[in-house]
Amino acid sequence: MKRSQLSRLDLLQALASADTQSSLYLAEALGLVCEFTPAVASATTSAEDTGTAKGLVSTTELGNSTEQSTAVLPRPSFYLLQAREAFETQLTASKEQAATSWSAQPEPSLRVPMHHFLGRVRDLLPRLKHALLAEQCGRQLDIEAMVAAVSRGRYLTHLPRQAQRRFNQTVHFLTDRAIRLTPYWRDHDLLQRLLLQGLPQHKGDYAVLPEGSTEPRQHTPMGLADWSIPEPGSALVIFSDLGALERYGDAAAQVWLQIGERLHRQQCHALVVLPCHPDDCDPRLRQWFKCVPWQMSSSISQQEAGPGAQPIERLLTVLAPAIRIEPSLLRQMRLSMAQFGSEWQWDARVEAGVWQDPALPERHSRAASWKVDSRQDYLQKFAQLDAGQQTAALEVIKTWHTGLSEQIWFEELTSLDAKARQLPSLQADIQAANAYYQQLSQSCVAPTCLDEPLREWLQRSLKRLPPTALADQVLGQSLQQLQYQVFEGQRLQGINPQQLPRSDLPVQQLELAQQGQCLYLLPFEPLSARPLGFSPLAWLRLRRPFVQVLLGAGQALSLTLDKPLALPSRETFEVISDCERLCFTSWQRPAWAEALGRDQYGLFMDLVFQNIPQRFRYIPPQTFLMGSPVDEEGRSSDETQHSVTLTQGYWLADTTVTQALWQAVMGKNPSHFQGEQLPVEQVSWEDAHAFIQALSQVFPDLTMRLPTEAEWACACRAGTTTAFAFGGKAELNRKRVNYSGEWDAFNAKGPTKPVKTYPPNAWGLYEMHGNVWEWCEDWYASRYGAEPQTDPRGADSGEERVLRGGSWFSNGRGCRSAGRSGLTPDGWDDDFGFRFALGHLSSGAGQEQAGRRVTE
Structure with a gap:
């Protein structure tokens, strides 16, 4: 056969048929040499060992070649088992405990923390009432107007009276229920109630603009209905930002432009209470609406000194220990952290920025929840704060979550890194949390030991905990046992089999095998041929069919029968089962060895x-x-x-x-x-x-x-x-x-x-x-x-x-x-x-x- 007609497919066919001579000929014709061992990509380290090897690398990879290598097949690392340590874990609960359903939960406190409102109401109400006053005819005659008319020779068709500024008898309310404004909803409701108490003869209705809607909806005794423009001369109080705080796009501002034009044509007096400065709004909106900022301190517009990514990131960092972020907690955290200097002092606009951040994908009126990996990233940033800032932030979280079950606070403490858990102010709570989880793990030796509400909470909680919690020296074993039992062995990441209670399952033996740079856990069948391409590393005793692999960088990964792992090149690693620990090290060809490789x-x-x-x-x-x-x-x-x-x-x-x-x-x-x-x-x-x-x-x-x-x-x-x-x-x-x-x-x-x-x-x-x-x-x-x-x-x-x-x-x-x-x-x-x-x-x-x- 001519060399021009050869291809690597011919070579693969020769290798598959174990035809060594043909393989060598084809390899030479294609510019390749045999250097790997059969069935696996293992590299002998000498070009002379070509008699039995059938794997291939480019000829340019050889050390005595003078050409530059442009495409080299990767060399897998060679690992050998260096040490083996056997151990047996003990049961942590008796069979009597295992048969008992455990449902003890910490009782929540009855004390509810106080909500900090957006601004001082006593300062805001006078400004709002002044803006709601309209000029109306009074009872006193306007003598000056009468004299002026007579002096001009005009007939008096009616007696003019002096104008007075009075509250409009008809005042309507419209609340913007955009998700970004959730931190201000409670403030809107309070202000509306106070305004109603201060308006002597109020006649009007209540409407809302739902999230994503272009048309408000009106409250009626029968529920929500279509909104009608208020009658001419009436007043409309709007609680909104007019789209100024929308982080992505200006769709909300366009909706308010349309509403403003309609109100203007109807000659309806519209007053907007803003959580930001009026200059933050689209300039076109200011011709339709009279804007009153909630806080007088909001005198600097967002364009001049608006809250960028850094304030939002800082606020999310100090909120990271909280597993749920209530709007009132967000407000209290912003105000409390202002004591640490100007870099921690922000106005109310940053709250809307936090509420729209991708780190909080689930946002509800009562609380927002974290994206799990985002929270773990912010927990790492929280660990870098100084002790004073950490203490202040945790005190705010503890105060606000006092009315919730202590399980919430215990989980938040468990999420902290080891350094933060050493804060003096936390020691009593840390001990209580440790005792709670340890008692829970000792009682939970089977999924049936837990009642359904507690089991559901543990499923949510264990998914939220960062890997550092499972590796904690004090709580790690308890948390790993809970995770294994609650998820019935389906969620293994971060679990050290050595930390689990001893299983009653019989000891079995599996095989650790390497294929290329991947580690596999295979059934141990010494009397059967191994699958093509797999090279054994060791045999492993275990009861539960999963192991943990500890890589050189401290990373812990789970290995099961159905999921291999990619090993780092030339690094040591450990394999841990619930019966023994195996330590592997990479192996280099010694000087005396003519070849080094792996095969079946x-x-x-x-x-x-x-x-x-x-x-x-x-x-x-x-x-x-x-x-x-x-x-x-x-x-x-x-x-x-x-x-x-x-x-x-x-x-x-x-x-x-x-x-x-x-x-x-x-x-x-x-x-x-x-x-x-x-x-x-x-x-x-x-x-x-x-x-x-x-x-x-x-x-x-x-x-x-x-x-x-x-x-x-x-x-x-x-x-x-x-x-x-x-x-x-x-x-x-x-x-x-x-x-x-x-x-x-x-x-x-x-x-x-x-x-x-x-x-x-x-x-x-x-x-x-x-x-x-x-x-x-x-x-x-x-x-x-x-x-x-x-x-x-x-x-x-x-x-x-x-x-x-x-x-x-x-x-x-x-x-x-x-x-x-x-x-x-x-x-x-x-x-x-x-x-x-x-x-x-x-x-x-x-x-x-x-x-x-x-x-x-």
Whole structure:
């Protein structure tokens, strides 16, 4: 095929069919090289490792290329499990408490705070009454007018009387009910009542202009009806801003222009009471309406010094702890914060600006509610205020919310950051709030423990609380337990599984896997093939099927079976379940390693000596059952089952040492069955240590050793509890294991098989069952003991070293995961081999003995 006819689709087809030679040819033709491992986007760090890798990067990414890289496929980070910590949480309430519905709620106070009106009524009323006076004929004769008429020779058709300014007998009221004016509605109602008391012979009606309407509606005994223009000569009092405080557009001003023209044609005297300065209004409106500002202090127009974004933001900042903002609370907060200087002193116009801010999407006549993320942003700004400003603002909120349930105040205190919660004036209330939430969480061990009103309030409250509340050292555990129970495990963000009460659910095991730069939680199925593209990181024990992931920047995210997480590049992270905590760290290719990558079996590194590769697989720290259960067929008395915890991870060779590698290192081949890819045999425990010491001299920075028996058993099982890593006795056959072919009989004919002849286990380790017995570091002990052990090293002394795994000569029962044997350190046979490990140092005895063997 011509190169011009090739495409990346051809390459993908070759990769899918596992055709290595075709993949290499197509990659070269397309200007690509193989550098990633199969099935996942994992990067080996050497361009020479092209024999088995099938992932691809651009050739310009290679370090020895002189061209500039223009399009490089991203390299995923390599993570390994560094530490594992197991724990068990305790139930915080008895079953008797769990069966009882809990509905205790703090009782609200009967004291209602006082509303601060927009201005001094005694100053406003005289100005309004003066504006409502109209000239009318009095009873006294106007002598001057009579004399003037007679002197001009005019006949007196009537007797002129002196004019007097009197209240109009007909006064109508029109209230603007625009949402932006909600902070002033209560002021409008009060002023209307006071005006009615001061008008001696009032005749008129009441109308409103609803939000978004272009036509007022009139109040009648039958309800709202169409509004009719007041009769000529009557007075109309309007409570509105004439659209001056509308933040977005001028639609309201256009409506009032139309109403003003109609009133003028009807010769109706219109008086508008403004919460702002008259100059803030559209100049065209002032020809139709007589404007009276509520506050005389509003002498500066908005165009000259209007409240911009900064005053609105400041006022919202000090209101942030309040979960609901009543118009009267807004007013009281504005007035109270004026004590902190000119930058905190604003007129009434800022209230309308706050009420229209996008941070308050739900605005009602009684209160406005926050947009959750906006409130959290303003809470962070509140935390930056000084202690005096915080104390003053919280005192205002507490005073106004005194008439509400204490639950509201408790939630507001819980929303504060840790520093604000330390304010001296709050300590008594903080203790009461802590006690309330702790008692509530101890009683709520199931959703049915709460009555419906309390449960509904908790659902609203827990959604509003900022993440800092769930992370609080004192209240965090109580709030997380409440959130998990109230939302029945559906709202997991911010919940640490470690903080939850112990569940009665059985412990299950799930798999943490990496695909590219994403972390997945998958069902653990060691006997089934993993989904294509997934590489295991560790196995995790848990009861509740969700975990929390703590990233390096302190961010806490929830991971569930149906929702993966994107991991940051080259950062450490922790995974926490309700049974254990796993700490992961990023891993860089060490200098001795020819390649580093991930595949469907996990993380690997390649050691190359004289062009002979040896791959190592990372075995993470974990807890497993060592030995065999009493009902396992073929078990022996030295296999007492017990729990073993390995606190450190280690690297284990994926095959036994081949004759080719032994020959390269030691210069001779002691094996009975000859073949470069056959396992080396007829080697003793001492011979294995001599090999390790010789290879260590070539790689002085590399720690090499035999695995302990516990490490070998853990690696062999690869998460299984069956007799073999692939199943039980029924699954055993010679297509899986090189053994005698009989369960109890032996086969003296041999031979050994080349390494990687049989399928690997779930960790990518080959021939852990059969082929050759494998030496371990430990002294052989006839009994394990049933008690749990941590990092066991076997017996302190003995006559024999441990052998594991069975061989081509062994019967089937001897090749089980729990099967074990022993022989003196200098013993050997044609079915004895070994594989070596990397990682933490082993005990010194083996190293000393190996040294003596080399000296001899």
